Amino acid sequence: MANTFNVERREEGKVIVLSLTGYLDAHTAPVFEKAIQDEVAAGRLELVADCAQLSYISSAGLGVFMSFIEEIRGGGGDLKLAAIMPKVYQVFEVLGFPALFDIVDDVPAALKNFADGVRPAS
Amino acid sequence: MASVEKTFALHVPSSTENLSMIRDFVAKIGAIAGFDEKEVMKLELAVDEACANVIEHAYGMDTTREVKVRALLDDDKVQIEVVDTGKGFDPTSMASKDVEQLIKERRSGGLGLRLIKTLMDDVQYEIKPGEKNELRMVKRIKKS
Numbered sequence: 001m002a003n004t005f006n007v008e009r010r011e012e013g014k015v016i017v018l019s020l021t022g023y024l025d026a027h028t029a030p031v032f033e034k035a036i037q038d039e040v041a042a043g044r045l046e047l048v049a050d051c052a053q054l055s056y057i058s059s060a061g062l063g064v065f066m067s068f069i070e071e072i073r074g075g076g077g078d079l080k081l082a083a084i085m086p087k088v089y090q091v092f093e094v095l096g097f098p099a100l101f102d103i104v105d106d107v108p109a110a111l112k113n114f115a116d117g118v119r120p121a122s
Numbered sequence: 123m124a125s126v127e128k129t130f131a132l133h134v135p136s137s138t139e140n141l142s143m144i145r146d147f148v149a150k151i152g153a154i155a156g157f158d159e160k161e162v163m164k165l166e167l168a169v170d171e172a173c174a175n176v177i178e179h180a181y182g183m184d185t186t187r188e189v190k191v192r193a194l195l196d197d198d199k200v201q202i203e204v205v206d207t208g209k210g211f212d213p214t215s216m217a218s219k220d221v222e223q224l225i226k227e228r229r230s231g232g233l234g235l236r237l238i239k240t241l242m243d244d245v246q247y248e249i250k251p252g253e254k255n256e257l258r259m260v261k262r263i264k265k266s
Contacts, residue, residue: 003142023145026174027138056145056163058170059233087163094240095233 003027007035015046015114017107021053024061033064036079040068045077048110052083057091065101078102078119080110125197128154136177136187136206144173144191148202151193155200155263164241165200165261171234172204172257180208180255199243199262210251 005028008019016039024032039047049065065079072079080102084092092098102120104110113119132147134140145166152162173189181187190205239245244260 003139023142025138025141025145025170026178027141056166058167058174059237060174063233087160090160090163091167091237094237 005031007032009035012048012107012111014044015048015111016044017048017050019050019053023056024054024064025056025058026060029060029064032061033067036064036068040071040075043075045072045075046114047072047077047079048107048114049079049081050083050107051081051085051088052106054084054088057088059095062092062095062097065097069101073119078114080104080113082107082110127194127196130193130195132191134189134191135185136181136189137185138174138177140189141170141173141177144189145170147191148193151195151200151202155195155261157200157261157263161261165202168238168241168259168261169202169204171237172202172259175211175234176204176206176208176255179211180206182209197263199260201258201260204257204259206255207253208251208255210249210255212249 003023005020005022005024008021010017010019018035020032022028036047039045069079081092081097082104083106084103092103097103100120102110102113102118104113130147130151132144134143148166148169149162152165157165169191173191176189177183187206187208192203192205194201194203238259242259243262246258248256248258
């Protein structure tokens with residue numbers, strides 16, 4: 001059934017990779033919110049959302065990204081998005097996310113951008 | 123020859139845990155209509171946003187109410203109606219803000235509405251607060 005969502009966490013050096021699996025909607029968004037909140041509270045501000053297994057996102061999920069990005073970038077970090085599948089990417093596109101976020105093809109590209117200090121101008 | 127119209131309906135309790143059941147229902151409708159994967163996703167998302175708005179804003183997260191989703195199919199289009207008996211909203215109050223403003227204000231209801239209008243071909247509202255509010259969305263079936 002189309003309602004499962006979970007977040008798996010791993011460390012790649014200083015960077016925390018959060019792998020999102022399943023359906024991120026108004027019901028499951030609090031799970032994602034807590035996962036990011038835990039990292040931000042601990043001062044871990046270099047984050048990658050690995051979206052390779054993310055099957056669906058609605059405005060509730062998009063809102064979680066938006067609600068933390070200012071605080072994360074203000075602290076010198078970033079929340080990068082990797083490996084978004086095409087049918088999900090169209091949703092990010094509709095709300096202008098490519099202009100606001102560093103969206104890359106895969107996790108290694110996100111890690112490289114952290115290493116090279118690459119982030120969007122906004 | 124007039125095309126035959128088929129009607130499908132789903133009533134669920136007003137809890138966000140039922141959004142996935144609503145999406146499954148809408149995905150089946152999209153498949154019957156012959157939409158491809160990306161178009162089915164748009165249909166699912168638009169209805170999800172509409173129902174989430176009802177649950178969160180029209181009903182204020184009261185899980186004892188009901189959300190009704192009705193789908194009408196004919197040869198030319200899919201029309202989805204989301205009906206509630208909650209407090210309604212003013213669609214014109216969101217209309218003037220741009221997307222970045224809506225995002226910054228994090229008013230998910232406004233963002234959801236903006237998504238619905240982008241994802242669907244036509245959107246109409248009929249608001250009678252406390253009585254019956256109806257959101258009608260249409261996606262046309264492209265003939266190849």
